[in-house]
Amino acid sequence: MGHAALMAPHGGRLVNLMAGESRRAEVAEIALRSPSLRLTARQLCDLELLLCGGFSPLTGFLNRADYEHVVRNLRLASGELWPIPVMLEVSAADVARIADHEHVVLRDITGLTLAVMKRGDLWKPDKAKEAAGVFGTVSTAHPAVDYLMNKAGGYYLGGTLEGVSLPRQYDFKRIRHTPQQLRAAFRKRGWHRVVAFQTRNPMHRAHKELTDRAAEAIGGQLLIHPAVGMTKPGDIDHFTRVRSYKRLLRHYPENAAMLSLLPLAMRLGGPREALWHAIIRKNYGCTHLIVGRDHAGPGMAVGNKPLYGPYDAQALVDRYSRELDIEMVPFKLMVYVPGEKAYRSQDELPQGTTTLSLSGTALRRMLVDGDRIPDWFSYADVIDELRHRYPERGHQGFAVFLTGLSGSGKSTIGNALQSRLLELTTRPVTLLDGDVVRTNLSRGLGFSKEDRSVNVQRIGYVASEIVRHRGIVICAPIAPYAQDRSVNRSRIGGYGGYVEVFVDAPLEVCEKRDVKGLYAKARAGVIKGFTGIDDPYEAPDKAEVICRTDQESVEESTEKVLAKLRTLGYLA
Numbered sequence: 001m002g003h004a005a006l007m008a009p010h011g012g013r014l015v016n017l018m019a020g021e022s023r024r025a026e027v028a029e030i031a032l033r034s035p036s037l038r039l040t041a042r043q044l045c046d047l048e049l050l051l052c053g054g055f056s057p058l059t060g061f062l063n064r065a066d067y068e069h070v071v072r073n074l075r076l077a078s079g080e081l082w083p084i085p086v087m088l089e090v091s092a093a094d095v096a097r098i099a100d101h102e103h104v105v106l107r108d109i110t111g112l113t114l115a116v117m118k119r120g121d122l123w124k125p126d127k128a129k130e131a132a133g134v135f136g137t138v139s140t141a142h143p144a145v146d147y148l149m150n151k152a153g154g155y156y157l158g159g160t161l162e163g164v165s166l167p168r169q170y171d172f173k174r175i176r177h178t179p180q181q182l183r184a185a186f187r188k189r190g191w192h193r194v195v196a197f198q199t200r201n202p203m204h205r206a207h208k209e210l211t212d213r214a215a216e217a218i219g220g221q222l223l224i225h226p227a228v229g230m231t232k233p234g235d236i237d238h239f240t241r242v243r244s245y246k247r248l249l250r251h252y253p254e255n256a257a258m259l260s261l262l263p264l265a266m267r268l269g270g271p272r273e274a275l276w277h278a279i280i281r282k283n284y285g286c287t288h289l290i291v292g293r294d295h296a297g298p299g300m301a302v303g304n305k306p307l308y309g310p311y312d313a314q315a316l317v318d319r320y321s322r323e324l325d326i327e328m329v330p331f332k333l334m335v336y337v338p339g340e341k342a343y344r345s346q347d348e349l350p351q352g353t354t355t356l357s358l359s360g361t362a363l364r365r366m367l368v369d370g371d372r373i374p375d376w377f378s379y380a381d382v383i384d385e386l387r388h389r390y391p392e393r394g395h396q397g398f399a400v401f402l403t404g405l406s407g408s409g410k411s412t413i414g415n416a417l418q419s420r421l422l423e424l425t426t427r428p429v430t431l432l433d434g435d436v437v438r439t440n441l442s443r444g445l446g447f448s449k450e451d452r453s454v455n456v457q458r459i460g461y462v463a464s465e466i467v468r469h470r471g472i473v474i475c476a477p478i479a480p481y482a483q484d485r486s487v488n489r490s491r492i493g494g495y496g497g498y499v500e501v502f503v504d505a506p507l508e509v510c511e512k513r514d515v516k517g518l519y520a521k522a523r524a525g526v527i528k529g530f531t532g533i534d535d536p537y538e539a540p541d542k543a544e545v546i547c548r549t550d551q552e553s554v555e556e557s558t559e560k561v562l563a564k565l566r567t568l569g570y571l572a
């Protein structure tokens with residue numbers, strides 16, 4: 001296969017799976033006659049780390065014996081330490097396409113050829129066993145278990161890889177390195193002892209303190225090595241994070257710290273993941289890795305206990321330390337001691353010492369509330385970057401989602417609200433009315449449960465894009481199912497405001513109004529599956545506003561919504 005096996009400066013074997021000059025023509029020829037697979041975002045991350053040697057000693061996606069060993073005892077079949085299965089999962093339809101071929105071409109979303117894989121084992125794994133073995137839970141509240149059970153295909157395809165092109169990365173190119181490039185960069189700077197700091201979150205003063213201490217403890221320099229592949233759903237996007245790390249970097253002395261991006265799709269596998277991080281950082285030429293509290297944990301509890309204990313990751317890395325070619329620098333939680341105006345490791349402090357800390361959630365809340373972030377917590381320039389991502393509520397987009405029976409008054413309130421918002425703000429306001437959506441966005445859809453779901457979630461998607469771009473959108477479909485509304489709430493809420501308005505009028509009132517004559521037709525059986533007559537409407541139980549349109553005027557309903565928007569801070 002022509003794999004270059006270089007000796008790493010610290011003894012480990014670094015594989016490079018990119019096809020050499022002599023193999024290029026043959027690999028291209030194999031690619032022409034082989035079926036292909038388009039990789040998902042997560043598979044692309046794995047492929048990149050395989051091809052560039054970040055996952056050394058792996059030479060491809062795991063075959064069955066390796067997989068089973070890894071799940072059972074954190075080792076490859078050869079006995080080498082490897083704690084996380086790196087699998088190429090495929091669907092039954094893919095299996096049928098590739099079954100009779102010796103090679104498979106792996107492509108990105110645009111069809112670009114990235115690698116050719118010589119097919120190894122193809123099998124149907126026991127996913128529950130894998131989840132329990134690797135992550136210690138089968139609960140899909142764990143993001144990696146959710147991926148395994150609900151998103152990954154049902155089959156695994158193993159095989160060795162020959163790379164044609166590394167996955168294309170267009171952002172922050174100057175701070176992306178292969179293991180060889182990073183090792184060369186260390187050499188050029190004269191760095192012999194390098195401690196890596198893994199992160200998926202913005203870094204503040206506590207992290208600065210911790211990394212300073214770690215570099216001092218090893219008598220070397222620091223590599224800030226954030227994971228910029230998939231991290232935990234809901235995490236801050238890596239563009240914002242990387243901009244903020246760049247700001248933080250200026251607070252370190254000259255030639256003391258360096259920033260490089262790691263295209264790792266995290267699994268949030270706690271202890272096993274910490275061990276994996278150590279092996280990966282060794283491949284990138286680091287001599288040490290900081291392992292802090294709850295390293296790479298998913299932040300989920302089973303019953304009332306966290307899934308992994310806060311220092312389980314340190315214990316596992318310690319257990320394998322003799323086999324690892326990289327040393328752990330363990331840290332307890334760093335907290336601020338106002339009495340001393342300094343950060344301290346929690347284990348250094350006498351019981352009862354007053355300390356200060358701020359969670360990520362609390363920080364986000366303070367940012368959107370427009371609160372001043374205390375100096376002890378972070379640096380003004382780092383916070384400035386985060387403020388772009390979390391503007392104050394008055395500068396965020398928001399959606400007003402009106403739901404209710406046909407004839408309840410959704411369109412009327414929607415129109416009135418649009419006029420009032422245009423009067424009160426200088427911002428554009430989009431109205432996605434039920435009927436209008438059905439003639440434009442959702443033409444061809446009917447009123448079955450499935451079609452309504454598609455329609456309502458499609459509205460939610462468009463609304464989420466408008467809100468993400470800090471616009472204002474009013475949606476006014478019936479949206480009879482709680483599940484669809486809840487999907488929209490979380491999708492839109494991730495970008496800005498979501499205000500659900502239950503436009504509540506008793507069925508008799510709507511039927512009496514019968515503006516379009518549809519209720520009469522539904523009663524006569526001419527229209528089937530009409531909401532409220534022979535189709536369900538699940539009334540919201542957590543709407544931000546309820547408008548009883550049989551008891552209040554359009555103006556009153558509209559002002560109620562506006563008042564709610566003001567109370568929540570979305571409107572001045």
Ligand code: PPS
Pocket residue numbers: 405406407411434435438447451452453455456476477478479480516518527528529530531535
């Ligand atoms: S849904 O359930 O959210 O997808 O419905 P929506 O897109 O808002 O469309 C509702 C409008 O379509 C007309 N219509 C029906 N409504 C309910 N059930 C059935 N079977 C039906 N067939 C046609 C009706 O005019 C609705 O408009 P509104 O403005 O709600 O009265």
